[in-house]
Amino acid sequence: MAEVSVAVKPRRAVPGRPVRGGPRATRRSRREARAAYLFLAPWFAGLLVITIGPIVASLYLSFTDYSLLEEARWVGFDNYVRMFTEDSRFLSSLKVTTVYVVVSVPLQLAFALALALVLDRGLRGLSIYRSIFYLPSLLGGSVAIAILWRKVFGADGLVNAVLSVFGIQGPGWVGDPDTALGTLILLHVWTFGAPMIIFLAGLRQIPASYYEAAAVDGAGPLRQFRSITVPLLTPIIFFNLVLELIKSFQSFTQAFIVSGGKGGPADSTLFYTLYLYLQGFKNYDMGYAAAMAWVLLLIIAGLTGVNFLASKYWVFYGDTK
Numbered sequence: 001m002a003e004v005s006v007a008v009k010p011r012r013a014v015p016g017r018p019v020r021g022g023p024r025a026t027r028r029s030r031r032e033a034r035a036a037y038l039f040l041a042p043w044f045a046g047l048l049v050i051t052i053g054p055i056v057a058s059l060y061l062s063f064t065d066y067s068l069l070e071e072a073r074w075v076g077f078d079n080y081v082r083m084f085t086e087d088s089r090f091l092s093s094l095k096v097t098t099v100y101v102v103v104s105v106p107l108q109l110a111f112a113l114a115l116a117l118v119l120d121r122g123l124r125g126l127s128i129y130r131s132i133f134y135l136p137s138l139l140g141g142s143v144a145i146a147i148l149w150r151k152v153f154g155a156d157g158l159v160n161a162v163l164s165v166f167g168i169q170g171p172g173w174v175g176d177p178d179t180a181l182g183t184l185i186l187l188h189v190w191t192f193g194a195p196m197i198i199f200l201a202g203l204r205q206i207p208a209s210y211y212e213a214a215a216v217d218g219a220g221p222l223r224q225f226r227s228i229t230v231p232l233l234t235p236i237i238f239f240n241l242v243l244e245l246i247k248s249f250q251s252f253t254q255a256f257i258v259s260g261g262k263g264g265p266a267d268s269t270l271f272y273t274l275y276l277y278l279q280g281f282k283n284y285d286m287g288y289a290a291a292m293a294w295v296l297l298l299i300i301a302g303l304t305g306v307n308f309l310a311s312k313y314w315v316f317y318g319d320t321k
Contacts, residue, residue, distance in 0.1 A: 062291035067284045079291035090292070092267045093275035100181060100271065101248040104188040109240055112192040116199035117229075130200070133193050140191030146257035150174055153183045174258050177268040184254050184269060195240040202236035203229070234315045242307055249300050252277065272296060 062079060064072035083090050119129055139145050152158045155172035163170040173179045206229065214224045230237075252273040255263065263270030263278070276296070280289030 066287040097272040112196035137193030177266040
């Protein structure tokens, strides 16, 4: 059988246009790469100096006895051993923070979802309502709101003034160990704006035809919510859950202002981050504070990892679970 050979005509170079893969194209790509690295240099410098550098330094300091005033002295795992075996206030701060997160995060997400469902009905002036309801998320972590919260829930505050109208003598909410943490939980629930906006965006992505078909089949509002809204909204619920979980463990300003920077009364508002601050900048035990920071990082990373692993059992993405 005869072989057929096909001659390939070489590509003709066009004057003024570099041949692909030629030296001019290579030089141009190198110049573009150098320009890109030049523009990215400030970001890389910030990443190294502001982020990676302090992280590595804090990891080293967590194994030292460092008081900010003297040179760090290597002590190995002593800070971590002391944390879990000798420091009762550390365990108390961990307990207070855990209660705060476990109670406030579900309440906040439930309230945000309920309000998003109301706004999703197509109210007139929806953009105005969205802006108003988002304000607590912008202001809730500020010092001014924390001071206002302390005044409102004080012994002579607005809450007790309203209760006195009905003949009820209210306690000093922020000064009572049984209710002080509850006021901070209420403050966190009040900052529902950010998850509400995200929930509202998710609700707008659910096709109306799903609800119409369910209504034809006789499904009521509750059944539609349970069988359509919640399953299709699980990725948004998961996203908000992870974000609020991380943010709640890092709460500091509210507890610091409401308790006067001490975590009182009776350590009932001694958040983990507040105790970390007291150890580092009040007791000047920066090595111990660095160890606490790394324990907090591991706790948040562990809980986030557990959420991601558990998400495959309850989060629905399209036709998959």
